[in-house]
Amino acid sequence: MYQAYNENNVRVVITDEQLSKAFRQHGKDLPIEIVIAMGASRNKMFIPRLNEALYHQTLRVRIEAIHSLLSIQDIQSLSSLQEKEKSISEEDFNATISEKAVLQSAIIRLVNGPKGAEEAFFEGDYHPRVKLNLLYNYSSNMILLSEDVEFIINALGSFLFKDREWIQKLKRDDYEDVIICALEALWNASEKRLLSLFNIEYYQKLIAIGKQILNIKIDSYAKEIVAIFAKDLPPKYAYEMLEPIMNGKAKGDIAKELTHTLSFLHQKEKEA
Known part of the structure; x- marks a missing residue:
């Protein structure tokens, strides 16, 4: 069982049975608590649904999909994250919550590990929003x-x-x-x-x-x-x-x- 917060910020419990049922849905239709629980399970079978959830209509769900893919820590997620990141313009760095910055920080940690994240934070030529999100990465269920x-x-x-x-x-x-x-x-x-x-x-x-x-x-x-x-x-x-x-x-x-x-x-x- 996995604990997650739903769209009303109420903590709920998600079971493996619910995740198996949700796997039959398209990622764009998944509620936020299911997306979070998929990451908490760290089960690679959910990667296709989470890749689809990167294009969910709700920003909050998209960000949780990014963090869930990061939690699973499988390099097969990389191409989907990179494709989504490239589709977002630099202007997104000026948004209240920058999806591009979240994606870049997740990619850095996924590809280069914690030492790469530290190097990017202190020495890397990245937007400050990316550097902030290198710490927000730890809001995920990543080991x-x-x-x-x-x-x-x-x-x-x-x-x-x-x-x-x-x-x-x-x-x-x-x-x-x-x-x-x-x-x-x-x-x-x-x-x-x-x-x-x-x-x-x-x-x-x-x-x-x-x-x-x-x-x-x-x-x-x-x-x-x-x-x-x-x-x-x-x-x-x-x-x-x-x-x-x-x-x-x-x-x-x-x-x-x-x-x-x-x-x-x-x-x-x-x-x-």
């Missing part, structure tokens, strides 16, 4: 590799310390939104126990990022995520990262998540 997490950490550091001119020019809402997307990806990585596999260099980077998030003015949800994924770090690094909200400084939902994490860390220390 995370440790190299993906390294890229996310490096990119988050770049955003928080605004060391790129194009980042400095972002609108506040776009700036916060991509940071939260990247933090959610780290949360996902923590659930897969990927954050416990890093060396001291990356723990230090993650500590700096987490402390910065906890100290700046940003949506409290971002701070909640930091408090949540801290439990996957070795305790000494987790405590250092959480210092800005320790000793009664956290309030509301942040305090609740911090309490859960501290309890988990104390238990981890006892078992060590």
Whole structure:
């Protein structure tokens, strides 16, 4: 079974039986939750339907089709993604949501992997919207590799310390939104126990990022995520990262998540 949000943003559960039935439909007729679930299944049999869904009448569904093809991670999707990308003019980069940018970022990750995505983000000659979407790629059901997490950490550091001119020019809402997307990806990585596999260099980077998030003015949800994924770090690094909200400084939902994490860390220390 797969969880997905429908067109009304209500979380629903999709079964393999529903996906098998949907496979008999044309991709242009599929509802968004089915398109998302096809990607979550990572089953290559759904690639033809998702290729058709790239031409769905609804932009939101088309974007989920792109992300679902990325989640399946099969190179046979490449030609369909490239054909669709070439059909969209450069003017699309000026749209509120740029489908061309989503396609280019997905193609980069599919062809070149996480290291290629990192190179494109920091050194590549790509439109800033493409670079943003290299992080939004992680809103998909793609399997995370440790190299993906390294890229996310490096990119988050770049955003928080605004060391790129194009980042400095972002609108506040776009700036916060991509940071939260990247933090959610780290949360996902923590659930897969990927954050416990890093060396001291990356723990230090993650500590700096987490402390910065906890100290700046940003949506409290971002701070909640930091408090949540801290439990996957070795305790000494987790405590250092959480210092800005320790000793009664956290309030509301942040305090609740911090309490859960501290309890988990104390238990981890006892078992060590």
